[in-house]
Amino acid sequence: MSVITVPPATPRERSLPPGRYGISGLLRSEWTKLRTVRSTLWSFATVIVLGIGLGALATAETRAHWASMGLGDRLSFDATRTSLIGVFFAQLVIGVLGVLVVTSEYGTGTIRATFSAAPRRPLVLAAKTAVFAAVSLVISEVVAFISYFLGQALLSAPATNTSLGSPGALRAVVGSGLYLCVLGLIALGLGVLIRHTAGAIGAFVGVLLVLPLIISALPSSIANDLQRFLPANIGSSIVSLHPGSHNFAPWTGFAVLAVYAVVLLVVGGILLVRRDA
């Protein structure tokens, strides 16, 4: 019986750089990930086109029918909200994108490559969240401001329009960009929790569109108390000059929305550590 003699191990000379991998490298990595897939570019393009286009369509339509509108309609017309109406369509796209930023990594196995390079998962999630938040905030604000100015320009006299100096107008414009961004983060959090694209998008759409239907079917005494907590109602309150009586005040609503995002991301981060990748 011949016994193989294992050649002596020659330890390789290794000189590792000082310090440790951290957030700066991860931020760069997440930025590379975001910009190197076409679905991101298409989704953001859709957010811009839908957001601006539908606002323009709504305001142009109003201007065209202004003459035939009743006095009551003219008085209650919210020029700010109408110009920002595209936000409520763009929110679905930004939600899908927020979900995909996470679930596409699980679906393709990229997540395991990522965690093999950077095993501190909460740090990876923080970098991913920060990059997505920054990019979606910039795009959302650009969409909000362009929608607003374009919409007000289209609402030429005799239609009533507003300027940024009008009470609540600046809040509505800035707030609608923030609203879109935070919704994207809620979607990202759902992606971390659910990990499957279809499931997470389903949950997001469910919260945004289906939950309001369920709540409105409840007795109005209960529904009135619950509705204000719905993301869609919060969004409506932020975008309108005069939030409805059953809604939170704009910034209160925004704070509630931000709490949703933080809770989802923190729970997601905890599960990310506990679960197998």
Added chain:
Amino acid sequence: MIEARGLTKRYGDKVAVEQLSFTVRPGVVTGFLGPNGSGKSTTMRMIMGLDVPNAGSATINGRSFHDLNWPLHEVGALLEAKAIHPGRSARAHLQMLAETNHLPLRRIDEVLELVGLTEVADRRAGKFSLGMGQRLGIAAALLGDPGVLLFDEPVNGLDPDGIRWVRNLLKGLAREGRTVFVSSHLMSEMALTADQVVVIGRGRLITETSIDELTASSSQRYVSVRSPEVGKLREALEQQGAAVALEDDGSLSVRGMDAASIGEIAGRLSVFLHELAPHAASLEEAFMELTEDSIEYRGESALSATDGGAQ
């Protein structure tokens, strides 16, 4: 150096890996063998910190994967083919990995060149063949020039040229003093590539040894004998304690006796021999024998299968 100590992983009631301990040393290629479903991939994922063990631990150069300062500099792993977004190019995939560990971007071109993907580096990876996906995975593993490398079934989907290339690559990496741990169900391939083996079955360690020892200790070694008087010879050999089987082609397979003794017995009996051929056990045979009891998913003709340990 990779050390597993008492690694245990359960999925619900099912035990995937149980009390698994072994050491993978630098400077040699260590094969990781086991039937399908025996826990090889789970073990590798636990070493890489992707799956959390229920008990036990795995260390790389004495440290848990989670505690490594620069993971890509210290460990590289190919755990699954095509673990890449289909819409992303090979270069972008490597770039996003390189950036996490502050690796210079020129290193991307080096590894692309090394695995032969330079020309398709900017093409979307969704269009890659399985073999190209494997090469990209190998490029990712080598990105940080790590001293410890894990490869899970690296030759899957590769053509013969590619297989030879991987074999030489693994041997070369080991020669440079790196720790190379490679799983495969292709025993013939492991026989050519690995020096050491860790064999598992049903998530438990069966043996940790060298390839040579594994084949030498197998009872599958036998001597093939042909003779015009097989009946007479067989009787004599069995009287001397050999285990003799008559094969379909009329030859005898003799176990438990070496060729010289068989020749001498034949001489004393004045029986002509037309063939006296010792057969060493192949790694495959040795492996089949070791894992016979621990095969999870057995096909009807599993034991006569000739295409490796996997059914």
